[in-house]
Amino acid sequence: LQVDYAGEKARLESWLQAVLHIPVNRNHHETAEFLEVSRFSFINELGGKYAEGFVKKRPGGTRVFIGWKNFCVRHCLMWSKRWLILKVL
Numbered sequence: 001l002q003v004d005y006a007g008e009k010a011r012l013e014s015w016l017q018a019v020l021h022i023p024v025n026r027n028h029h030e031t032a033e034f035l036e037v038s039r040f041s042f043i044n045e046l047g048g049k050y051a052e053g054f055v056k057k058r059p060g061g062t063r064v065f066i067g068w069k070n071f072c073v074r075h076c077l078m079w080s081k082r083w084l085i086l087k088v089l
Contacts, residue, residue, distance in 0.1 A: 053084065
């Protein structure tokens, strides 16, 4: 079974361009998430992109809490979302 990868690539690229030509699809946040792009993806000075996406961050950073503070940080404080970009240097 021979697979024509060049033809498949061309068809996929054509379909993707047609989908992104529609402004509603192009500007939807789910489209950017699916394609794993952000405004930082197109800055050449930052180098090649390996991956990017949302990560959850717990308050407190690198500080170590003991006792009740640890309990409160672990169970009471809300997680926040941060956009993380892993770059190839």
